Amino acid sequence: MLTALYIMLGLALVLGIMLGISALLFKVEGDPLVARIDAILPQTQCGQCGYPGCKPYATAIAKGEADINHCPPGGDAGARELADLMGVEYKPLNAEHGLPKPKAVAFIDENTCIGCTLCIQACPVDAILGAAKHMHTIIASECTGCELCLAPCPVDCITMEPVAETPDNWKWKYPVIPIKAMPADKSRLIMNSIIQFASKLLLGQTADLLIHKFHGGVHRRGHKQLSTTLPIAKLAIPQACSALRQHVGYIPKVKSTSR
Amino acid sequence: MLAEAEGTVSAAIHAPTSGTVTAISEAIIPHPSGLPDMCITLTPDGKDEWTTLRPTDWRNTDKKELVASLRSSGIVGLGGATFPTHIKVRADGKSQVHTLILNAAECEPYITCDDMLMRERADEIVKGMEIVKFLLGAENCIVGIEDNKPEATAAMTEACKALPETSVKVVPTLYPSGDARRLIHLVSGVEIPHDKRSTDVGIQVFNVATVLAIYRYFALGEPSIDRIVTITGSVNSPQNFKVLFGTPLQTLIDAAGGVQSGTTHFIMGGPMMGFDLPTIDVPITKAANCIIAATPNLFAPPPPAMPCIRCARCADACPVNLQPQELYWFSKSDNFEKARDYNLFDCIECGCCTYVCPSNIPLVQYYRYAKSEIIAADKAKEAADLARERNEFRLARIEREKLERAQKHAERAASNKAESAKTESTKVAPTKAEDVKAVPATTESEQPASSTNTDDVKKAAIAAAIERAKALKAAAAQAGESQKKSDAITADAPDASGKPAQTEDEQAKAEQAKKDKQALIAAAIERAKAQKLAAAQAGIAPKNVEDASPAVKAEISEIDAIREKAKQAVKAQDSDSEA
Incomplete structure (x- = not known):
């Protein structure tokens, strides 16, 4: 009886010490919840939520003082993510704090600017360059589109320019499959599609796939003889040439596995 | 030279002929988006004169110098990916390349530009190959050619005969064996892990046309100003042309005898991976290996997509061993994190899955959509991190300025104190x-x-x-x-x-x-x-x-x-x- 008690006491002591040591060893600086909320917020620092920046809003959410749906730049997706993280019910954005807008960057009309530096002081991310009585300009790549510089400008020379779509930020669109009206002769169409479907399905694996070292791949008619009958010809000098930028496309970062 | 290279992944642009630059403005470029970008318009004077060309004695020049000069040569991968060549030959100090593989597979249907190039200029290609071998410090060289190009194979074998450690390897015709990793696997039996580059295992792949461009640059001093383009499909005389970069597409079509009736659009690249050109008013770029005039007969519009029946035909066809059907579900439902977990970014967008899908689902389109959404989200995340950093720095700076001001006040107070003490003491x-x-x-x-x-x-x-x-x-x-x-x-x-x-x-x-x-x-x-x-x-x-x-x-x-x-x-x- 006593032995058991001592064992339990000893265990409690040892485990308690271990807990104490690990608490010291793996001490977490700051509030990890605030950091996690802050990571979801879009960091526009626009203050539309009623707090002076994203971090204060994150702190307020963590304390339970603010709701999750006060951030228009974060949009619906942001509210959903926050709801997920906080384990609360998703709420649609609160329109009181504004509505989501397409991403825009501030633009200073340099002819009107008087160089008062008020916008520089207002910018939460130091994205405005200039000095007193000298022209100011926006560093577009750093601008978060918070619009905080609009109000202080005494000559209203700042406007918000929506970010234009360029080949660099262009995105492939979600595939849209057009819906066609069924022709009158439905049976034939259905038959056709069934035949096509079945033929593709049955075409499947062929024996010669095995002679290849890599998996998969398809055989397709080459159509190469079309253009190989004639030798390479030199094209005459054209009327006009446009040399231009090449778009290499996305080069994914290869994680270097250090040994 | 018209434009210098900027940044790491960049190449210079050279004037393709002699003439006057008449405009630097936005113009439609051959890009799937159909959006305009900055272009330089050059009006030729018709003389086609060169400046003084300076060939390089590459055998007796420092490799670093050669790589630097390659940067200004404007040479990029002419297989279609247009990755700047100078980056590929740059020694990164981590891995030693022992094998150079020349990619002559040209696996996409219709395209024959590399085929014709090998038939006609095999000797120049081999000379270029030697330069690249020297630059990389590679010992072996393998030329990988698909078995549907017997003439090219014969020409290359003939040209390589004299060279030791060089072999021509015929690979079976199967799309996409021209993909670099697939070709490496085919000719050397080495399969590269998905998170490594081919240089990590000592192999580098070059397209034959690129190698030829390198030869012309070092041996003759000619920068990259033209390429061979296949114009085929529903044109009257399909042929390969040596085309100056920037040539309007219409000029090329006219040279090929014009289009046949019923041509609806033009495809740049092959039928598998190419894209429909937004308009005919686009110039030929370094990426344009093939232009196909398309008719509904040649390329029937895809029948309407039907639901996925989970036949896994796409998984059988996938050359990179992905699970296309899973990726399809995730991409379709915007479940991007999951798609990334299933290695969406290893997809080479070859289009095999779409080709074999019995339900005619445009699978690759879904992957492209998911990829660009993920890339955009990653960029937004990066921008947010930058904004956070800048905001935190600003707050810290304001705090520091406040302290500095206080410090200054205190200093001024101290000096004033000393001063007034002096005056007071005399008065009092x-x-x-x-x-x-x-x-x-x-x-x-x-x-x-x-x-x-x-x-x-x-x-x-x-x-x-x-x-x-x-x-x-x-x-x-x-x-x-x-x-x-x-x-x-x-x-x-x-x-x-x-x-x-x-x-x-x-x-x-x-x-x-x-x-x-x-x-x-x-x-x-x-x-x-x-x-x-x-x-x-x-x-x-x-x-x-x-x-x-x-x-x-x-x-x-x-x-x-x-x-x-x-x-x-x-x-x-x-x-x-x-x-």
Whole structure:
């Protein structure tokens, strides 16, 4: 009886010490919840939520003082993510704090600017360059589109320019499959599609796939003889040439596995 | 040269012929988006003159120099990916390339530009291969050609005959064996892990056309100004042309005898991976290996997509061993994180899955959509991180500036103190320092003169202030009951004790005054302490008078004045004793 008690006491002591040591060893600086909320917020620092920046809003959410749906730049997706993280019910954005807008960057009309530096002081991310009585300009790549510089400008020379779509930020669109009206002769169409479907399905694996070292791949008619009958010809000098930028496309970062 | 390379992944652009630059403006480029981008328009003078070309003696030149000069040559991968060549030959110091593989598979249907190039210029290709071998320090070289190009194979074998450690390897015709990783697997049997580059296993792949461009650059001094383009499909005479970069597409079509009737659009690249050109008014770029004039007969519009039946035909066809059907579900439902987990970014967008899908689902389109959404989200995340960093830096900077300002104030206070101490000591010198009663009289007359300094001086007068505050406390304790004390300090503060005197008749008011007085005393002590602390840190003491009652405020200011006088007296005493 006593032995058991001592064992339990000893265990409690040892485990308690271990807990104490690990608490010291793996001490977490700051509030990890605030950091996690802050990571979801879009960091526009626009203050539309009623707090002076994203971090204060994150702190307020963590304390339970603010709701999750006060951030228009974060949009619906942001509210959903926050709801997920906080384990609360998703709420649609609160329109009181504004509505989501397409991403825009501030633009200073340099002819009107008087160089008062008020916008520089207002910018939460130091994205405005200039000095007193000298022209100011926006560093577009750093601008978060918070619009905080609009109000202080005494000559209203700042406007918000929506970010234009360029080949660099262009995105492939979600595939849209057009819906066609069924022709009158439905049976034939259905038959056709069934035949096509079945033929593709049955075409499947062929024996010669095995002679290849890599998996998969398809055989397709080459159509190469079309253009190989004639030798390479030199094209005459054209009327006009446009040399231009090449778009290499996305080069994914290869994680270097250090040994 | 028209444009220099900017950034790492960039190549220069050279004028394709002699002429005048007439415009630098936005124009439609051959890109799936159909969006315009900056273009340089050059109007040729028709003479097609070169500047003085400077061939390089590459065998006796430093490799670093060669790579640097390659950067300005404008040579990019001419297989279609247009990755700048100078990056590929740059030694990264991590891995030693031992094998060079020439990609001559040309697996996409319709395209024959590399085929024709090998048939006609095999010797030049082999010379270029030697240069690249030298640049990479590679020992072996393998040319990988698909078995549907017997003439090219024969030509290359003939040209390579004299060279040791060079072989031509025929690979079976199967799309997409021209993909670099697939080709490496086919010719060398090495399969590269998905998170490694081919250089990590000592293999580098070059397209034959690129190698030829390198030869022409080093041996003849010609930068990259043209390429071979296949024009095929529903044109009257499908053929390969040597086309200057920037040539309008229409010129090429005319050279191929014009289009046949029924041509609806043009495809750039092959039928598997190419894209529909947004308009015919686009120039030929470095990426344009093939232009196909398409008719509905040649390329039937895809039948409407039907639901996925999970036949896994796509998984069988996938050359990179992905699970296309899973990726399809995730991409379709915008479940991007999951798609990424299933290695969406290993997809080479070859289109095999779409080709075999019995339900005609445009699978690759879904992957492209998911990829660009993920890339955009990653970029937004990066931008947000940058914004966070900049915001935090700004807040820190504001804080630091505040501190610096405080520091400056303190420094100015210290220097003022020294100054005023000098002036005061000379003025107060005649007065006997022990005679405390006399001090106010003397200093009061000097008050206007030193008023500008008083604020700073006050702050610096610590030792005296504490003494005075203590004395004042004693004095003030008695002040409520009697103001006729002959104590030196009470006499110094006639206004302070005057108030209770007026209100002596009214008990309540007297009580209030007493309270005020006590509060004042407490505040004075606090302030004295705070000032001592602040002075110890060479900082300044804040004036915490906001929450005191007006009466207390008045008293505080008076006490400040008294302290000031006392301080001056002490200074005078000090200077006296020093003297």
